Amino acid sequence: MKYNFYVCIYDLMTMFLCNSMEENIRQEKILQEITVIKEPYFAQYLKKDRAVIVHKHGCSIVNPITNEEVIKIDNDHYRSRTQLPVLHPDKKKMALCYSKIIKIYDTNTGNQEWSATENNAIYSATFSPLENTVFLVCNEYRNVRCSSDGGAIKDDLATINSRGIIIKHDYITNERSEIYKGSFFYPVALHPTQNIMCAGNDKNEIFLYHLDNLKEPWKTGKLENTLAEKYQWNCDGSFIMASGGNDIYMVDSNLTDFYSCFKGDFRKRILNQDSTILATLSIIKLKKEHAKFYIIKYWDIATQKCIYTAKVVKKEKESWAVSSDRDLSFSPDGTELMIVLEDKCMIVPVPFEVYKKKAIFITWILKNYQYNNPEIPHDVIQYIMTTLYQI
Numbered sequence: 001m002k003y004n005f006y007v008c009i010y011d012l013m014t015m016f017l018c019n020s021m022e023e024n025i026r027q028e029k030i031l032q033e034i035t036v037i038k039e040p041y042f043a044q045y046l047k048k049d050r051a052v053i054v055h056k057h058g059c060s061i062v063n064p065i066t067n068e069e070v071i072k073i074d075n076d077h078y079r080s081r082t083q084l085p086v087l088h089p090d091k092k093k094m095a096l097c098y099s100k101i102i103k104i105y106d107t108n109t110g111n112q113e114w115s116a117t118e119n120n121a122i123y124s125a126t127f128s129p130l131e132n133t134v135f136l137v138c139n140e141y142r143n144v145r146c147s148s149d150g151g152a153i154k155d156d157l158a159t160i161n162s163r164g165i166i167i168k169h170d171y172i173t174n175e176r177s178e179i180y181k182g183s184f185f186y187p188v189a190l191h192p193t194q195n196i197m198c199a200g201n202d203k204n205e206i207f208l209y210h211l212d213n214l215k216e217p218w219k220t221g222k223l224e225n226t227l228a229e230k231y232q233w234n235c236d237g238s239f240i241m242a243s244g245g246n247d248i249y250m251v252d253s254n255l256t257d258f259y260s261c262f263k264g265d266f267r268k269r270i271l272n273q274d275s276t277i278l279a280t281l282s283i284i285k286l287k288k289e290h291a292k293f294y295i296i297k298y299w300d301i302a303t304q305k306c307i308y309t310a311k312v313v314k315k316e317k318e319s320w321a322v323s324s325d326r327d328l329s330f331s332p333d334g335t336e337l338m339i340v341l342e343d344k345c346m347i348v349p350v351p352f353e354v355y356k357k358k359a360i361f362i363t364w365i366l367k368n369y370q371y372n373n374p375e376i377p378h379d380v381i382q383y384i385m386t387t388l389y390q391i
Helices: 002-023 077-082 359-372 378-389
Strands: 040-047 050-055 058-063 068-074 093-098 101-106 112-117 121-127 133-145 158-170 176-182 196-200 205-210 219-222 230-233 239-243 247-252 258-263 266-271 277-286 291-300 305-314 327-330 336-341 344-349
Touching: 040 336, 040 344, 093 121, 101 121, 101 133, 196 230, 239 266, 266 327, 277 327, 277 336, 291 336, 305 336, 305 344
Parallel strands: 040 327
Antiparallel strands: 040 050, 050 058, 058 068, 093 101, 101 112, 121 133, 133 158, 158 176, 196 205, 205 219, 230 239, 239 247, 247 258, 266 277, 277 291, 291 305, 327 336, 336 344
16 A cells, blocks of 8 residues: 555656656756866766867866866867867777877877878868777768869869778777778668678668678668767667757667658767767757757667656857867766856766656655654765765
């Protein structure tokens, strides 16, 4: 009987919160703003007390807890908008790419460990989780003389064709090999435990390759409604997230099941460490406040449902020239989200109910237990909650 009572209380409270979420979007609390870095473009957690931030004046390693710049990696302010940091899966190495140059740094010391220069512009870089290699996607541009009216060729008219080149670098032995030339690919994704590469082109086609045989893909598929520009394996390699347009697709690891499970005008998206939660960044106009706001939504991967929505900051800039200067990053323990918006880098808490569907029920039980047992210190209850938070 008592158990049924608890279940009823939990269901009622959950329904109440869900209805409130739809009617009013909550203002998210900002735990910390990283003010030591001016005009940030991209930011990623390395560990709880370290993050890499690319900004107007270069690239830095900071302590987000104390708001201190720990290491200045470079000062190339004019490059920063194209120097998106690419982290190794273990986050001990970082790559910065600019034009035809790639540099790899140790994220603990900030020291440059390796660099290479390509013949063509580097579009993206991806670290292998299994070997000491990094995969580059480069664009090879070729001028093709043509006529605009189909008649005689005129010297002053030309079109530019491009094809993709995938290059594999061993940054320990310095071995370089061109492993693919063909249609243009967006950034490739590597399987977390197998030597399999996922690549997609500008025709919405997806390919899976064995890295020891890139002549022909062993699996192919095609998306229907969106042009995906980013592919990401989940933590165990059981599915691929394809995103870039208004739809986010979840694709099984054999490219046999395609389903668009998240819809919206997403400006940024990221999976948490165990791939159970998807965080997305959107912009909406709130009629009551006559303003546009950046909105964070948390989605349950298992149910494909939004479980929490909050507004972060008001959208001040109307220019889309810096629309790419946004980033999201979960802290390693999953309790915080680092956000880059409007030339600011801030940290917000990840709501408890995002990770624990029974969070309200557990909290109510603990508070009720403490009320009936006042001899239990409040710090003990808080410790239990924090421990549950991080499980």
